[in-house]
Amino acid sequence: MKFGRNVRCILFDLGGTLWARKEARVEHTCERIANLQAVLELFRYAGSGFHPEMDADELGQLLRKSFERQIRDKTRQQVEYEPDFVLAAMDALHQLGVPGVTREFGEAIYEALRVRSPHSRALFDDALYLLGVVTNRHYGGAPFHEDLRAMGLLDYFELRHMAISADLGIRKPHPDIFLHALNSLNVLPEEAAMVGDSLRADIVGAKRLDILAIWRPKASLREEARAALHATATSGQVQQQELTDDYLLAYTRQIEKRGRQTPDDIKPDAIIECLSDLLAMF
Numbered sequence: 607m608k609f610g611r612n613v614r615c616i617l618f619d620l621g622g623t624l625w626a627r628k629e630a631r632v633e634h635t636c637e638r639i640a641n642l643q644a645v646l647e648l649f650r651y652a653g654s655g656f657h658p659e660m661d662a663d664e665l666g667q668l669l670r671k672s673f674e675r676q677i678r679d680k681t682r683q684q685v686e687y688e689p690d691f692v693l694a695a696m697d698a699l700h701q702l703g704v705p706g707v708t709r710e711f712g713e714a715i716y717e718a719l720r721v722r723s724p725h726s727r728a729l730f731d732d733a734l735y736l737l738g739v740v741t742n743r744h745y746g747g748a749p750f751h752e753d754l755r756a757m758g759l760l761d762y763f764e765l766r767h768m769a770i771s772a773d774l775g776i777r778k779p780h781p782d783i784f785l786h787a788l789n790s791l792n793v794l795p796e797e798a799a800m801v802g803d804s805l806r807a808d809i810v811g812a813k814r815l816d817i818l819a820i821w822r823p824k825a826s827l828r829e830e831a832r833a834a835l836h837a838t839a840t841s842g843q844v845q846q847q848e849l850t851d852d853y854l855l856a857y858t859r860q861i862e863k864r865g866r867q868t869p870d871d872i873k874p875d876a877i878i879e880c881l882s883d884l885l886a887m888f
Contacts, residue, residue, distance in 0.1 A: 609818055609875065613888055615793040617784065617817070619802030620741040622824045624881075625727040625757075636726040641666025644718035651711050652704050670719055672698035677744060686780035688771050691744060692716050720745050723753035730881060738767040738787045740800065742807060746772035766790045778804070779811030801884070803827075805858060809874050821874035822881070823854060831857040851877045 618624050627633050645666045648656060657665055676697045680689035696712035743750070750770065754760050769787040771777045778784070788798055799818035802808025812819035832849045834857060855873065878884065 609887070611818065612797060613799050613818060614797040615738060615788070615791050615799070616884070616888070617738045617740050617787055617798060617800045619778075619800075619804065619808050620739060620743070621727075622803035623801060623808075623822050624739075624759075625723075625729045626825075628726055628728050633721075633726050636721045637670065638663065638666070640719050640721050641670055644669050644715050647711075647714045647718045648699075648704070651714075656704070657702075669698065669702065669715070672701050673715070673719060676701075681777070686777050688744075688775045688777055691772065695719075717749075720749060723750065724756045727757070729757060729759075738763060738769075738791055740769045740778060740784055740787050740802075740808075740811075742771045742777045744772055746770040778802075778807035779814060781811065781814050784811055784815055784817065799888075801878075801881070805855075805872070805874070806862070810872050813872055818876075819874045820876045820878060820884070820887075822878050823858070827858065828854065828879070830861075 642662055645662045648665070648669065657668075660668070673695055676694040677689060677691065680694055683689075692709060692712045695716040696707045696709065699707045699712065699715060750772075751760075751765055754765075754768075767787055767790050769783045771783060774783055774786060776783045784795070784800065788795060791798075795815040795817045799820055800808055800812035801820045801822055802812075803822050803824050805821065809819045809821055811817075828849065831854050835847050835849055835853060854877070876887065
């Protein structure tokens, strides 16, 4: 597939595009360790008698859920901007009844809840040839840069070519997060392509700037769409039914929730299944 333009740069999303979560057991263990670290910070501040009816695991899970709920609520208020994550941690602690929470303590809880990427994420086998990254994430900063180095990604691109929402305070699809990466690469939007798994964030954001928009749906989404397609077919048609790009796009629009559906006139320029499919395009 050729696009009739000179593409000099490819930007990638991270989650669901370059890496995926490890198996549920591994992710659960990583979260549990982080939760317990947050509980230790809580006990240092509020005393070990805080919520004595709960064991440490229950309290850690409650703390994480309260923190994540605060982030969701604040993000919905301003969809294209990152909230103050330390403030979200402070509000979560207030909701749990912790008195006199300081910003320093809120930051300690926020960092304690961080799940490091090398332990909980695995790169797709064909991920290691990228030029730039534009990603929505709740955690950035030096620890995340260390994670990228540990995973080998910094052998292939520079940190200054990465636009991380937690560091910049803006989220895809806001145009400025894409421009941050493009400006560091000295590339015009019409000379770039964006590869990501989210219609709402990656494709809408790219289209706003006339960046070539390439959608890589998650494997789990493809399986869900394939199951839905087969569910509507007769027994004799199941083997003949193929999952087309048009059906996958329509299915994805149908299941989008929370009132932030992708506009019907926004369509990706291409849909790929594997990153190696890009080699035939450029």
